[in-house]
C-alpha cells in the first residue's frame with residue numbers, strides 16, 4: 001500500500017470539507033476519486049500531497065507521515081498543478097527544465113515531451129499554447145521527477161476526444177510501469193475505463209469504494225431502458241410499469257431500471273401511445289447500468305449540474 005488515509009477531517013468555518021475519510025491506495029493501481037463539485041476531492045488530494053494541513057486524522061504516503069516528511073514525499077510524488085501559465089514567457093522545454101531543477105532526479109525533457117506528445121511545440125512560449133497543450137504540459141510537469149505516485153486532477157477536461165485518448169494511453173503506460181496513479185475526474189467513461197478502484201465522495205465522505213464493476217453490480221442487478229417522452233410521466237407511473245425497480249429522470253429523459261425489459265418496454269410503448277405527442281419513445285436504448293447510473297443513484301445528482 002502506498003497511501004493510507006485514516007479518519008481525515010478538514011473544516012473550513014461551518015463547512016466540513018472532508019468529514020472523516022479513510023481509504024488505502026495500493027502500489028501500481030489507478031485509483032479514482034469521483035464526486036460532485038464541492039465534495040471535498042481537491043481538499044483530500046492536497047492534504048495527501050502535503051499542500052494543505054488536516055485538522056485531524058492521519059495520512060501516510062510511501063510509508064511516511066504526510067505532515068512530517070513533506071520534503072521527502074514531494075521528491076517522490078508528482079502533482080498536476082493547473083498553473084503552467086505561471087511562467088508564460090518560457091518555452092515548453094525551458095519550463096520543463098526549470099521544473100526538473102527542483103528535484104534530485106528527473107526524466108530527460110525529450111522523454112517527457114514524447115510522453116505527452118508535445119515534441120513539435122517544444123519551442124513555443126507557454127503563453128501561446130492552446131488549452132489542450134497547456135493541459136498536456138501540466139501532466140508532463142507532474143511526471144518530471146519520474147514519481148512513484150502521480151496525482152492527476154481532471155487531466156482530460158477540455159481536451160478533444162483524440163487527445164483525451166492519448167492521455168488515457170499515458171495513464172495506462174504509467175500503470176504498465178508499475179506506477180501508482182491517483183486520478184480525479186468528472187468523466188465516468190474515463191473512470192470506468194482507467195481506474196482499478198473508485199471512491200465516490202459526497203459531502204466530505206466516501207459513500208462507496210470498489211472496482212467499477214463492483215460498484216455497478218452491487219447497485220444494479222437490472223438493465224436500464226432509456227428514452228424520451230413528452231410530457232414525461234411521473235416517477236410513480238414509471239414505477240408502476242411491470243419489472244421496473246427504480247427510475248431516474250431529467251427533463252424529458254427517462255431511465256427505468258428493470259428486471260424485465262420486454263414487459264417494461266411494452267408498458268412504456270402503450271403509455272406513450274395513449275398519452276404523449278409524438279406517441280412514441282424517442283431515442284430508445286436498452287443498456288447495462290453504468291458508473292454514471294451508480295453515481296446518480298448514490299449522490300442523487302449528475303456529475304455536473
Ligand SMILES: Nc1ncnc2c1ncn2[C@@H]1O[C@H](COP(=O)(O)OP(=O)(O)OP(=O)(O)O)[C@@H](O)[C@H]1O
Pocket residue numbers: 012015016017035036037038039040041042043044
Ligand atoms: N480554502 C478554503 N476556504 C474555505 N472553504 C474551502 C476552501 N477550500 C475548499 N473549501 C470548501 O470545502 C468544500 C470542498 O471543496 P473541494 O475543493 O475540496 O471540493 P472538490 O470536490 O474538489 O470540488 P470540485 O469538483 O469543484 O473541484 C467546498 O464547500 C469548498 O467551498
